[in-house]
Amino acid sequence: MDLFEHQARELFEEHGILVPQAEVADTAKEARAGAERLGGRVVVKAQVKTGGRGKAGGVKVAADPAAAEITARQILGMDIKGHTVRKVMVAQPVExxxxxxxxxxxxxxxxxxxxxxxxxxxxxxxxxxxxxxxxxxxxxxxxxxxxxxxxxxxxxxxxxxxxxxxxxxxxxxxxxxxxxxxxxxxxxxxxxxxxxxxxxxxxxx
Ligand SMILES: Nc1ncnc2c1ncn2[C@@H]1O[C@H](COP(=O)(O)OP(=O)(O)OP(=O)(O)O)[C@@H](O)[C@H]1O
Ligand SMILES: [Mg+2]
Incomplete structure (x- = not known):
């Protein structure tokens, strides 16, 4: 069984590996609320069990919660290599x-x-x-x-x-x-x- 990125992230955190703060959302409004809690600027990431999400347009930076909502709306429902995006993760951007x-x-x-x-x-x-x-x-x-x-x-x-x-x-x-x-x-x-x-x-x- 493959895990979603957000599940892998959680396992890593449990084992003491540093990961960005993040939340999972299945609607654009939830993504916006998540971005608000995370400080505004976030990376919106499609949660699909396949690689190449970035290249497919499934990983995008959003400058503020309003942008996170728009970006999540674009990514949710997207098809990435035959996988429909049902959830996004909003994560704190890392330098x-x-x-x-x-x-x-x-x-x-x-x-x-x-x-x-x-x-x-x-x-x-x-x-x-x-x-x-x-x-x-x-x-x-x-x-x-x-x-x-x-x-x-x-x-x-x-x-x-x-x-x-x-x-x-x-x-x-x-x-x-x-x-x-x-x-x-x-x-x-x-x-x-x-x-x-x-x-x-x-x-x-
Ligand atoms: N929290 C973050 N902060 C800053 N940059 C990020 C963050 N998450 C991802 N990135 C940038 O986006 C790039 C792509 O992200 P990620 O590796 O998660 O997706 P991907 O490689 O396209 O997906 P996959 O591994 O499924 O092919 C990363 O190499 C990194 O440069
Ligand atoms: Mg990757």
Whole structure:
């Protein structure tokens, strides 16, 4: 079962990973009220169980609650790769310094998990993997040992992520194990202008 982004966000928060403040809405009016509570300016995000929302016009910044209502009205009901948008998430905008990609995926053939990470995160990791495979690090994980602080530092170094990202890699592994997940992906994991590491998007299977 795939989770919606807002559900993944909640799991991340429960496990101590920093995420933007956010609310879920199924009407444009609710999105407006959410934006009011979140301070006005928000990112309105389609909640669909498929990738490529941004490119499809399903992720938009709204400058104030009135704009959030208009934007939510545009996004609700939109079709994204055969998925109708029934809910949006309104999230506090984060000042992004840099965007990374991190995931843990089950490598079925090898029967183990693989950490995949890149300092070139954002919307198009598949493109990065295809055109510049050297920019995407793949690190095998011994299932008995899991991801310790040392292992997380190894993954961060292999992908040229900042050292502060290692703590998040440990917590993400705990999400995977405690929730019995097959996939945990964060794209983008970001570093803010204040040096904090936040998960701005999440996919959990
Ligand atoms: N809370 C936020 N604050 C600032 N920027 C954001 C926020 N959420 C998303 N963004 C920006 O929008 C981009 C796309 O967002 P996101 O990763 O959630 O959607 P997506 O990648 O298009 O969707 P998917 O992962 O389903 O393909 C991010 O890379 C980031 O630059
Ligand atoms: Mg994304």
């Amino acid at each position: 992004i310094e840099s965007e990374f990609y991190v995931s843990y995926v089950l490598d079925r053939a090898a029967g183990r998990f693989l950490a995949i990470a890149s300092a070139e995160g954002g919307m198009d990791i598949e493109e990065v993997a295809a055109s510049r495979p050297e920019a995407v690090a793949r690190v095998e994980i011994d299932p008995a040992a899991g991801v310790s602080e040392a292992k997380a530092a190894e993954i961060a170094a292999a992908a040229s992520l900042p050292g502060e990202a290692a703590g998040v890699l440990v917590k993400l592994w705990q999400v995977l194990i405690r929730e019995d997940a097959l996939l945990v992906e964060v794209n983008p994991l970001v570093r803010t202008d204040r040096g904090e590491i936040l998960a701005l998007d999440g996919k959990v299977t």
